[in-house]
Amino acid sequence: xxAVSQTPKYLVTQMGNDKSIKCEQNLGHDTMYxxxxxxxxxxxxMFSYNNKELIINETVPNRFSPKSPDKAHLNLHINSxxxxxxxxxxxxxxxxxxxxxxxxxxxxxxxxxx
Amino acid sequence: AQxxxxxxxxxxxxEEAPVELRCNYSSSVSVYLFWYVxxxxxxxxxxxxxxxxxxxxxxxxGFEAEFNKSQTxxxxxxxxxxISDTAEYFCAVRIMNRDDKIIFGKGTxxxxxx
Numbered sequence: 001x002x003a004v005s006q007t008p009k010y011l012v013t014q015m016g017n018d019k020s021i022k023c024e025q026n027l028g029h030d031t032m033y034x035x036x037x038x039x040x041x042x043x044x045x046m047f048s049y050n051n052k053e054l055i056i057n058e059t060v061p062n063r064f065s066p067k068s069p070d071k072a073h074l075n076l077h078i079n080s081x082x083x084x085x086x087x088x089x090x091x092x093x094x095x096x097x098x099x100x101x102x103x104x105x106x107x108x109x110x111x112x113x114x
Numbered sequence: 115a116q117x118x119x120x121x122x123x124x125x126x127x128x129e130e131a132p133v134e135l136r137c138n139y140s141s142s143v144s145v146y147l148f149w150y151v152x153x154x155x156x157x158x159x160x161x162x163x164x165x166x167x168x169x170x171x172x173x174x175x176g177f178e179a180e181f182n183k184s185q186t187x188x189x190x191x192x193x194x195x196x197i198s199d200t201a202e203y204f205c206a207v208r209i210m211n212r213d214d215k216i217i218f219g220k221g222t223x224x225x226x227x228x
Binding site for chain 1: 148150152155156157158159160163202204215216217218220221223
């Protein structure tokens, strides 16, 4: 009964390939996010969706395309993978409201591009 | 531009000693403040948060943080650390503008020495 689950946990692939990471949350939250954590642990937001609508789209290459089929899912598809895409990708969710709700994070997907 | 600065990338401290992890932020608009903890191979978990009211906030495992508006700081403290506190600690701010996004600091690794 994991709250925010990501698959796969590890992903090793070669440059130029296309890959997807899936995320599902069973908390009933209406907002979902993708964060990228680089090798120095720096965590940066990539995308945010609220009720399947794109809210935040940081300066991420357009090789990255998020897709939200419903508010419980936010998948991340990456085209033409590059070495610099190697990182840990975290999915998170929260419930929008008047007071700032906490983010609930998944355990991350470690992507290694060779 | 808004930012979060964690001055120490890592802090070694002996078990049962006190610790302070520093966090400063800059923002021209109102913010909410958070500390998240990331244990090895896991996602981030909310440790504590400041939204309004008392400037001193506490967590259930003995950590506390104090919001200091004049110094734009939100330092995290614990009077006596344990081996189990070994983790990466992230300070974060939620910027209350139309994007309403959370910005994370670069993290501080707390290393407990036996």
